[in-house]
Amino acid sequence: MGDIAFLLIIFFLLLSDSSKDKKLPLTLPSSTQVKKNETPVAARVAIDSAGVIYLDGHRVDTAKDIEWGVRALLTRTVADEQRHVQFKCDAALPKETFEPVLKAIAEAGGIIEAIGEKLQ
Amino acid sequence: MLKHRRKQEKKHRTGEIPVGSFSDIAFLLIIYFLVATTLIKVKSITADLPTGEKQTQAQIDKTPVVNLRGADIYFSDKKVTIENLNERLAALNLAEQPANKRVIMFESTSNASYQAYFHVLAAISSNGGVVALVEEEK
Known part of the structure; x- marks a missing residue:
């Protein structure tokens, strides 16, 4: 018993770690056309309200770093999903x-999942 | 009474760690994590921005263009609301078109906010369009 x-505790500990960039100071855009995202993501890119760029929770300096980082993460992928x-x-x-960050993701071969809130 | 206390002291001297309360x-920790963890399914729009060579002027002329000037949206040089833009894009029936006919050019001015940009991206993507960002000549 x-x-x-304890296995359940470990499961929840790992699960709660996956949303670590949730605490960034930013206000998400809203639209009526956003849908629940079911696809797993290869990388997480965020820009906070001060314009600081993050890749998987780690601060990076330029959009070029995003391109290299995402490209490296996508090297082993075989399918669009x-x-x-x-x-x-x-x-x-x-x-x-x-926009330079969006272009960097596209240049690296990523499909952008732009996160937003549902506008009621 | 004294006998019972001695028996208890003897029991504690065996060196065993009492693990009875571990479970x-x-379970208290599990309940905490159950309450504290939010299984979030984030809401998003999917935008596949293709990369490639520059288009020729003739190709650009045939492709529908969405302009974002500040917070104002223009579709083929006519000012539209986000609802109008959705209607006009839906009328193009982009999802049924071959890949090269699904491209929508998207041009924006430097004072455009991400909120307005997101609205346009969402409109194009949800109507089956492929966004081609227009860059200013340097």
């Missing part, structure tokens, strides 16, 4: 901050 |  309980890259960005950021 | 602690 105790063993099962494995090329999805989650993209989170603050709704108020200007084009010159987020 | 209780474990």
